[in-house]
Amino acid sequence: MKAKYILPLIAGIFLACQPQESAETKGVEELKKQKSDLQAEFKILGEKIQEIDNQIKAITGESNQRVFKVKTVKANPRPFNHYFQVQGQVEAERNILLTAEVNGVVKSIHVSEGQKVAAGQKILSLDTDILDKQIEEAMAGYDLASFVYERQKRLWDQNIGSELEFKQAKNNKVTLEARLSSLNAQKEKSIIRAPFSGVIDEVLPKTGELVNVGRPIARLVNLDRLKLEADVSEKYVGQIENGTEVLIKFPAIGTEVSSELSQVGNYIDPNNRTIKVAAKLPKANNLIPNLVAELNVRDYSNDNAIVIPTKAIQQDLNNENFVYVLKNEGDLQTVERVFIKTGYSYQGETEVISGLAGNEQVVVQGARNITEGSVVKVEK
Known part of the structure; x- marks a missing residue:
């Protein structure tokens, strides 16, 4: 008799504990679908309203259309380069740590930190x-x-x-x-001499201190021959070579220089799947070893590319790219939607592979407020 009541009670508790995701999930999906449908209807209604306005203008000679203010740029063919960016740091080709070759007590230190020395000049003497x-x-x-x-x-x-x-x-x-x-x-x-000319960056022992063979004595740096070293992903193997153009930026000092790759590694590091690259740097007072830099390596170039600002490009509901271009209709200026295919983008500019001939006026400001056929006024 007890089982008669207990079994239904257990079944009820089990059903009550089941997750309620089905109703909530369906509700969210339904709202998303409604939003998408409304967006599509809004777009269609806008275009129909535009058509009706054009018909009214044709019959009455008047127009109640709103005139939108826009700014444009001309899509003229010009050179376009694309760069990928990696981080690197400045290295001196001559940057060494001098060490003691014999045991002894430091008798004299002949230089000070930051001093320029010539090749063969005395740096330190042992007793x-x-x-x-x-x-x-x-x-x-x-x-x-x-x-x-x-x-x-x-x-x-x-x-x-x-x-x-x-x-x-x-x-x-x-x-x-x-x-x-x-x-x-x-x-x-027992006399430590400079093997080449440069600057004494640091002197480690003090006078009277005992030094043993191999003990670091001083760091000597020659800033006449600097280079930038960086690690580049293996996916760029075959796209870069000695002589590839690079743009080097130093954020810490607000400087940038143009150079080219002087070395491209022939070995892929198995730990991070990168290759070593290097670019020569000009002699400059503010460039020092270990300074961090942004290495921009050119991996694409087109001498006759149609380039437009990236912000001018929009997408429709099918994720197709399009832009608005000016179209003259009598005394009015309207816009026409033109679908395009794009290539590389770099620093706010995008290459247009197809869709534009190269002489169009493309709307770059105010494009979000207009539709196909909108009447516009171009501002300078």
Whole structure:
């Protein structure tokens, strides 16, 4: 008896818990359909009203049409370029970190940060007191060995003395000569010199500090040869090459320069699917390494393209592109809707592939308020 009441109750609870999406979803879809239908009807009514106004004008010689103010541009053929943009940064072709080649204590720092230096100029010197003593001892030994060798050689030339004594004297002289040369070379390495001319960007150790082999000493930068490096997507492989025109913008300093690609990589990075590209930069006081830039690379060019402002292009309910062009009808100026096919767009301009002959006056301002056949007045 209890089951008789419990089962219907469970079934009722189950039905009540079901999501109510069907009614809400259908309601939204119905509203969207109504909106689309009304838009289509509005467009048709506008065109019919325009036709009736034209008929009234033809019969009475008068017109109650509204005159719309518009601005136009002439669609003249001209060169058009399209660029794609990637981010890059400035690199110096000569930007190195000088390191110590021998161990030692910093004795003197001969430059300051920001100072210009010439190739071969001293940057830093290490203490060489111990090395100087070793060189002095080696020099004394070398002088003695040279004296003994010369004496043994004279005797040997006179067939006096043994061959062993002569070769021992010669070997001692050569050995000490090599040691002296090694010590002098080591002393020379205790002086850090600029391998090329440039600017000292930073000096790392301080006077009296111990430095070991490989320790960074100073950064030397030559700003005469700068380049911009960037990573470009693999989809542009085959579209760019050495000599491709580029436009480089530096947002931080408000500067832009024109250049061309000087290097296009032959390897795709498997991690980000890009290739390396580089463009040479002119020498400039405000361009420094690691400055971020926008690299605009030309991937399309047409010397005789019909180009119009992008804002002049509209779409109908079928997503077909069209523009309004001026049409003279007696003393009146009206507009005609012309469907077009477009190509690339860049910086507010779009290339028209078909639909325009190249001498039309295209409405660019006020186009949203007019329809086919509207009477317009062109403002300068």
